[in-house]
Amino acid sequence: MSASSPPLLAADAIAVRLGGQTIFDALSVQFDAGRVYALCGPNGCGKSTLLRTLAGLIAPASGQVRLEGQDLARMRPRDRARRLAMLAQSHLTPTGLTVRELVACGRFAHAGPGHRLRAADTTAIDHALALTGLEALAGRDVATLSGGQRQRAWLAMALAQEGTLLLLDEPTTYLDVHHQIDVLETVRRLNREHGLTVVWVLHDLNQAAAFSDELLLMKSGHLVARGTPDALMQPALMREVFEVEMWRLPGSTPPVCLPRYVSAPLPHDQRVQAC
Numbered sequence: 001m002s003a004s005s006p007p008l009l010a011a012d013a014i015a016v017r018l019g020g021q022t023i024f025d026a027l028s029v030q031f032d033a034g035r036v037y038a039l040c041g042p043n044g045c046g047k048s049t050l051l052r053t054l055a056g057l058i059a060p061a062s063g064q065v066r067l068e069g070q071d072l073a074r075m076r077p078r079d080r081a082r083r084l085a086m087l088a089q090s091h092l093t094p095t096g097l098t099v100r101e102l103v104a105c106g107r108f109a110h111a112g113p114g115h116r117l118r119a120a121d122t123t124a125i126d127h128a129l130a131l132t133g134l135e136a137l138a139g140r141d142v143a144t145l146s147g148g149q150r151q152r153a154w155l156a157m158a159l160a161q162e163g164t165l166l167l168l169d170e171p172t173t174y175l176d177v178h179h180q181i182d183v184l185e186t187v188r189r190l191n192r193e194h195g196l197t198v199v200w201v202l203h204d205l206n207q208a209a210a211f212s213d214e215l216l217l218m219k220s221g222h223l224v225a226r227g228t229p230d231a232l233m234q235p236a237l238m239r240e241v242f243e244v245e246m247w248r249l250p251g252s253t254p255p256v257c258l259p260r261y262v263s264a265p266l267p268h269d270q271r272v273q274a275c
């Protein structure tokens with residue numbers, strides 16, 4: 001991407017108020033195409049609210065969100081859904097819907113008249129089920145799935161949408177470590193192989209650092225810092241944002257920060273240097 005290209009997604013001086021509380025005031029942030037961005041920060045700092053505003057689910061009181069340079073608020077839902085898919089943090093569990101039927105809902109922006117599914121829709125649904133390892137569960141009622149299986153079904157629905165931008169709010173919640181890594185690797189692969197742009201909220205800093213191009217650290221409705229994982233995984237920043245003492249594992253790639261209660265067989269002077 002050239003320096004003069006507009007960002008794929010931008011929030012321009014957005015203010016968001018919820019329940020009489022100001023969550024953001026004049027927050028601006030930009031995301032370029034083809035990169036993976038992790039929003040990180042303490043509980044309640046505004047990560048989900050920012051993601052929902054970027055997806056057009058919350059209308060800012062002032063300011064604007066632009067997708068490919070266009071005002072998101074003025075885009076038709078179908079046009080928006082062809083470009084952007086969002087996996088929310090929590091969902092109402094649908095009853096009487098199979099996994100395959102749920103995933104098919106991701107095709108609403110592509111399907112033909114009367115929402116009839118065409119061959120391309122069936123291919124996209126099959127692909128999304130395969131990517132999330134859900135083929136064997138495709139016929140199961142979503143309401144009967146475990147929390148982790150259900151999370152993967154919602155992710156499959158978002159993937160079936162085949163947008164160029166994926167917004168994921170804590171996609172690894174409820175997943176065991178095997179499925180966490182599966183999801184992180186799958187999304188990273190879609191980014192590398194198909195140029196998918198990703199903005200995800202991740203609580204695990206080490207996973208965020210390992211699977212993202214850039215970290216955006218938030219606190220109390222403000223963007224405190226953004227940059228490469230290597231630049232931002234610093235104990236001083238972790239202290240400022242999370243109010244927790246951490247140390248950085250020397251020489252690790254990707255960078256790893258560990259809470260101070262974890263000790264390691266390192267010479268004391270090396271550990272001090274790492275901080």
Ligand SMILES: Nc1ncnc2c1ncn2[C@@H]1O[C@H](COP(=O)(O)OP(=O)(O)OP(=O)(O)O)[C@@H](O)[C@H]1O
Pocket residue numbers: 018019020021023041042043044045046047048049050
């Ligand atoms: N619908 C709402 N009405 C009123 N306040 C809300 C609403 N949704 C969120 N908030 C408030 O906005 C602030 C930011 O919430 P948000 O869910 O964006 O935080 P978060 O960083 O995603 O937190 P977490 O890590 O706990 O998921 C919080 O103070 C929250 O209580």
